[in-house]
Amino acid sequence: METYDIIIIGTGAGGGTLLHKLKDSGKKILVLERGGFLPREKENWESVEVFQKERYHTKEIWKTTGNKDFHPGTGYWVGGNTKVYGAALFRLREKDFEVLEHAGGISPEWPVKYMDFEPYYTEAEKLYCVHGKMGLDTTEPYRSEEYPFPQISHEPRIQELHDGLIGKGLHPFYMPMGVKLNESDMLNSACIRCNTCDGFPCLIHAKSDADINCVRPSLSKSNVTLLTNAKAERLITSAGGKEIEIVEVVVGNEKMLFKAGLVVVACGAINSAALLLKSANDQHPNGLANGSGQVGRNFMKHLSAAMLGISTKANPTKFQKTLAVNDYYFGDKDFTFPMGHVQLLGKSDKDQISPSAPFFTPDKALSEMASHSIDWWFTGEDLPVSDNRVTVVNGQIHLEYNENNAAGFRRLIHTWKNVLEDLDSGHSLVPHGIYLTQDIPLAGLAHQVGTVRFGTDPATSVLDINCKSHEIENLYVVDGSFFPSIGAVNPSLTIMANALRVGDHMITYP
DSSP, X not given: OEEEEXXXXXXXXXXXXXXXXXTTSOOOEEEEOSSBOOOOOGGGGOHIIIIISOTTXXXXXXXXXXXXXXXXXXXXXXXXXXXXXXXXXXXXXXXXXXXXXXXXXXXXXXXXXXXXXXXXXXXXXXXXTEEOOTTOOTTOOOOSSOOSXXXXXXXXXXXXXHHHHHHTXXXXXXXXXXXXXXXXGGGGOSOOOOSOOSSSOOTXXXXXXXIIXXXXXXXXXXXXXXXXXXXXXXXXXXXXXXXXXXXXXXXXXXXXXXXXXXXXXXXXXXXXXXXXXXXXXXXXXXXXXXXXXXXXXXXXXXXXXXXXXXXXXXXXXXXXXXXXXXXXXXXXXXXXXXXXXXXXXXXXXXXXXXXXXXXXXXXXXXXXXXXXXXXXXXXXXXXXXTTSEEEEETTEEEEEOOOOOHHXXXXXXXXXXXXXXXXXXXXXXXEOGGGSOSSSSOOOXXXXXXXXXXXXXXXXXXXXXXXXXXXXXXXXXXXXXXXXXXXXXXXXXXXXHHHHHHHHHHHTOO
């Protein structure tokens, strides 16, 4: 049986970033990834393959309310879901780390604060090549440095939109994007500002994902071993139940056993909780590290809506993900509770919008809609609820989720519709379903967090402030599971920053 200093299970925003942090530590590291490397192929950039056929999503079936089957919108690759994310890398606001009152309830306080994360946000932005410009977003938290790369310029239709929003007294800002773009030297720029950045794998590896930015560069280190197509099935504790002794892995049809001084679970909030629950034993009858009963509970994924803003004006934009608005993040003068966040999506084509249109809509009409639309993404904060949870029944994942805290989110969409109509009387918002999971009330699973939350009280949390289990001395969880609340911006950068923070702790761990 091979023995390592550290085993990392998962290579996404948490596991991949942690590997980067630890690769120079001299520690012997085994990285387990249940998938393989996502292939570079023509289909990477084909809308029908990516969205309609879900070429890069898992084929497995989970269960939801009423024991109904559903197909989760998630994928298993080196780099995890960062292979197909939109690379929008936002910091949480300072208030997101505090108790925050919403129309639907209370968003809880974090055991660490924004300033504990700030240096790691800065480090993560450098690692993931984030472009942006400070000082434009009125909710922007303190920054110790300017963004490491300059803002991505707006194309003419989006610049017109930007100027119109400014004229209405709003504060649009450049979206922080993790791409390898050099607008001052496009001839030698890795990123070519194409229209396939959001939801697509990047065929030319110009999007900053955990695979390209963290995992592959780490493989040159002799102390790092990556095992792909290797699914961790169970964590086996010592007889006393105080530490993980063995990681049981299935590679193809072969069972393999590994040992390590430290074990890091970073499978994503749903699968990490499921692995802990499936690893129940006599010492941990309700699942590993689950003396609090909190493993799997408090699942959050954001209130989300994708919309097409269809206008009489043509929109020839290709790289559209350049603008965001937070003017309503914490509410407005008539609604004093948080509402949420607005950002641009990647530019849709007719094949992306056709699933949302009536089946009889002709291709020409779909093409006209796509060529005259601006694509929007709205995010609101859902609150941690104990019954929104992951369970495992007969080895199968069950995900229960009931939406909450929707009043502010609905107001956000209504408010934005009025903003667009004021800018352009012909502007209307219609649902854009391609980014959403249609058969259950879950707007996709890209922003999954909260199932193994951290805290200072072992009775109400699973992990301590360093994301180590309260109950099992050598077990860490380093993905979105640790979030006590989700805020209303994309969680990826916070997951990355936390992995860097935990990595600093692990390097000095005795």
